[in-house]
Structures are given as structure tokens and as C-alpha cells.
Amino acid sequence: MTEEHRFPCEQCGADYRYDPAKAELVCDHCGDVRAITDPGPWKADIRELDYRAAVDNLLPLQEMEELQVSKCPNCGAEVEFEPDTHATECPFCATPVVTGTGSHRQIKPRGLLPFALDEKAAHDAMNGWLGRLWFAPNGLKEYARKGRKMQGIYVPYWTFDARTRSDYSGERGTVYYETRQVMRDGKMQTVRVAKVRWRGVSGRVARFFDDVLVLASRSLPKRFTDALEPWDLSRLEPYQPEFLAGFRAEGYQVDLADGFVEARQLMDRQIERDVKFDIGGDRQRIHRVDTQVSEVTFKHILLPVWLAAYKYRGETYRFVVNGTTGRVQGERPWSTWKIALAVIVGLIVAGAVGYVMAQSQ
Numbered sequence: 120m121t122e123e124h125r126f127p128c129e130q131c132g133a134d135y136r137y138d139p140a141k142a143e144l145v146c147d148h149c150g151d152v153r154a155i156t157d158p159g160p161w162k163a164d165i166r167e168l169d170y171r172a173a174v175d176n177l178l179p180l181q182e183m184e185e186l187q188v189s190k191c192p193n194c195g196a197e198v199e200f201e202p203d204t205h206a207t208e209c210p211f212c213a214t215p216v217v218t219g220t221g222s223h224r225q226i227k228p229r230g231l232l233p234f235a236l237d238e239k240a241a242h243d244a245m246n247g248w249l250g251r252l253w254f255a256p257n258g259l260k261e262y263a264r265k266g267r268k269m270q271g272i273y274v275p276y277w278t279f280d281a282r283t284r285s286d287y288s289g290e291r292g293t294v295y296y297e298t299r300q301v302m303r304d305g306k307m308q309t310v311r312v313a314k315v316r317w318r319g320v321s322g323r324v325a326r327f328f329d330d331v332l333v334l335a336s337r338s339l340p341k342r343f344t345d346a347l348e349p350w351d352l353s354r355l356e357p358y359q360p361e362f363l364a365g366f367r368a369e370g371y372q373v374d375l376a377d378g379f380v381e382a383r384q385l386m387d388r389q390i391e392r393d394v395k396f397d398i399g400g401d402r403q404r405i406h407r408v409d410t411q412v413s414e415v416t417f418k419h420i421l422l423p424v425w426l427a428a429y430k431y432r433g434e435t436y437r438f439v440v441n442g443t444t445g446r447v448q449g450e451r452p453w454s455t456w457k458i459a460l461a462v463i464v465g466l467i468v469a470g471a472v473g474y475v476m477a478q479s480q
Contacts, residue, residue: 124363129248130152136365139234139442144364155361165230167280167416173375174462185224194338202400210270210367210426211338212435221469225370230355231421233362234271234442240427241440250436272441273363274344275335275371277378277456278352280417281328288321288393292402315402324393331385333378334342335339335371339426339439343448347441350422354443358421369423375417385413392423 126135126144133148137155145152170329172178195216198253211213236244244474300307317478334344358361373381390410423442427449428435 123348123365124360124368126361134365137234137362139237141265142233144361150397155359161259162351165355168226168229169326170279170375170379170415170417178226182227183224184227184472191338210272211426214435216224223370226274226375226419228358228368228421229418230348230358231362232352232354232443233356233424234366234423236269236440236442236445238269238425238426241442242269244440244445245269245425245427245438245449248449255334257387262335269425269427269440271366272424272426273366273368274339274424276370276420277333277335277373277375277382278330278418278420279328279332279333279370279379279382279415280327280408281382281386281412282414283328283390283410283412284325285394286321286323286399286409287405287408288319289394289401290317290404291320291398292317292404295403317402317404320398322397324390324395324397326390326393328386328389330418331382333373333381333385334380335373336369337372337438338369339424343437343439344424346442346448347424347439347446350441351443352420366423368401372421379415379417386410386412455464460473 127133128146128149128151129134130151131146131149135144135146135151135153137143138145143155145151168178168182176279187346190216191209191211194211198447284401295314295316296311297314298309299312299445301310302308332348332350332352334341336344387410390408394405398405415421425440425442429440436450438447440447
């Protein structure tokens with residue numbers, strides 16, 4: 120689902136929007152500027168929530184909210200409408216969406232990274248990325264260059280903290296060399312052959328995981344959003360709806376328990392690296408790892424993404440831009456005539472080289 124927050128201008132009544140360059144609310148109609156309200160010291164801390172209490176539906180009611188949504192029939196994104204809106208276009212795939220009557224109860228976001236790039240900067244970054252794709256259709260490049268504005272969307276994520284303690288058993292390998300006599304080119308030669316001597320080991324590693332990041336949306340391909348990393352989570356701001364003025368915020372589609380399953384996979388990969396380091400030696404074999412996880416907490420946060428979805432010759436192409444760094448990812452379009460031209464040129468060059476070599480012999 121996507122949600123849009125509106126704040127009327129105190130001077131003229133038009134809508135404010137959050138300006139990434141000024142980090143303030145700006146009215147495009149009369150130019151009035153308004154500072155983001157100080158949340159106060161009691162709200163300024165982005166507090167972690169207890170994972171077990173959330174899974175058991177024991178979170179305080181003030182940590183929850185209910186939203187009215189409609190589901191995109193193409194990509195599955197859940198879009199929230201303004202009360203006077205009856206139809207719109209899905210921001211994720213450009214498919215027409217009509218209003219529905221569904222609702223979604225979710226955990227409120229605790230923090231967000233505000234947009235640092237405005238729409239023009241994001242559009243320039245996308246055009247630059249497309250321009251470096253030689254095999255992309257020129258028509259799509261031109262369409263994207265002159266196309267409609269990109270949409271700024273806050274994408275939902277989970278972050279997890281946890282303390283782990285892992286007991287393991289395995290083997291440490293030490294490389295040594297033996298000399299052997301082998302026949303090469305009709306002559307006996309002495310060669311060194313690497314061998315590994317294995318010794319059983321066991322031990323324990325411990326680690327505190329801080330802010331393991333997990334995407335909580337299914338509206339965009341995960342390979343795109345993963346490639347937008349890294350995100351500087353040290354710059355998270357406490358959630359305030361003013362940061363969303365002029366933007367949309369998508370509700371999460373990956374629930375908390377499923378998000379923690381993915382977080383555990385990320386943790387386990389790091390624990391495996393820790394175990395191999397602890398085993399030491401030249402080679403490592405891991406036979407068993409038993410991990411105890413405790414003190415699990417989480418946050419629901421929003422990260423800024425500029426999004427463009429274009430329909431070109433019957434196909435939908437989506438591009439995403441990290442709203443803080445300008446990093447771009449998207450569907451890589453291919454031009455069949457450019458590929459054919461490259462093949463023809465390659466064949467001509469290969470034929471010319473072959474002709475020159477034949478003439479020189």
C-alpha cells in the first residue's frame with residue numbers, strides 16, 4: 120500500500136512538500152517555508168521494540184495503525200487513496216488501479232531516512248545510468264528523458280538487533296608439501312605437492328548484531344533494492360509525518376516473523392565467517408553450529424526511493440534511485456537492432472582480420 124500525507128500551507132492553504140535541499144516544508148504555490156517540528160526529547164530516541172511481544176500481538180496499541188488500501192491487480196502493491204480519489208495509477212508498475220475497501224493493520228514506523236535528492240537530481244541520475252547502457256533502445260531513453268516525473272516513495276524495511284552465542288565443532292587444516300618424482304617430457308623431475316593435515320577442533324563464537332536490514336516490500340524486485348545499498352542508518356530520524364509531505368510511504372507486505380527468518384539467514388552467514396576465523400589454520404571444515412539467539416528487538420523504518428515505471432512498446436520498465444546516494448538500478452532494456460548491428464560489425468571485423476592474416480601468409 121502507499122500512503123500520502125498532506126499538510127496545508129499556513130499562508131495560502133495549498134499543500135506543503137518536504138524539500139530535500141532545505142530539509143524543510145515548502146509551499147510551491149506561495150513560497151512559504153516551515154521548519155520540521157522538533158519531536159521533543161521524549162520522542163527523539165528511535166526506540167527498539169521487543170520482537171517476541173510483537174509476534175505474540177502484545178505490542179501497545181499506540182504502536183499500531185490501520186490503513187484503508189486497494190491492491191494493484193498486476194504487481195500486488197497495496198495502494199492507499201485519498202478520500203476523494205476513485206482511481207489512480209500504481210506507482211510501482213504504471214497499471215491503472217481503482218478504489219477498494221480493504222484494510223491493513225500494521226506496526227507504525229519508528230524512523231526514516233529523509234530524502235536527500237530532489238526529483239530532478241534523481242531523474243538526472245536515472246538518465247545517466249540509461250545513457251551508459253549502449254544496448255538500450257534509443258526510444259526508451261528519449262521517452263524516459265522527456266517522460267513524467269519520478270515518484271518519491273518511502274519503502275518499508277525491518278531492522279533487527281540480536282545477541283548470539285554459537286557452539287561449533289569442525290576441523291582445522293594445515294597445508295604441508297611433499298616432494299615427488301614425476302616424468303615430464305621424457306625426464307624425471309622433482310615437484311612439490313600440496314597436502315592438508317586435518318585436526319578436530321571445537322569452540323564458541325559470540326556476536327551482537329545491530330540493525331540487520333531486511334526489505335519488507337514485495338512491490339519491487341529484491342535484486343533492485345538490494346543493489347541500492349548501502350544505507351547510512353546512523354542518519355535515521357525519528358518518524359514524523361512531515362517528512363512524508365509530497366511523497367508516498369508504502370506499508371509493509373513482509374510480516375515481522377518472515378522478516379526475522381531472512382534476518383537469521385544473514386546472521387548465520389556472518390556466524391559461519393566468524394567460526395571459520397576462529398578455527399584458523401589454512402583450511403576450515405565446519406561440522407556443526409548450534410546458535411542461541413537472545414535479546415531480539417526490531418524497528419520498522421522507511422527508506423527513500425525515487426521510482427519510475429514506464430510502459431514502452433507493451434513492456435513495463437522500472438527504475439529505482441537511492442534517495443540519499445543517487446545509486447540507480449532497474450530493468451535492463453535491450454535493443455534488438457543494436458545487438459544485430461553489433462553482431463554484424465563483429466563479423467565484418469573478424470572477416471577483415473582473417474583476410475589480412477590470409478594475405479600475409
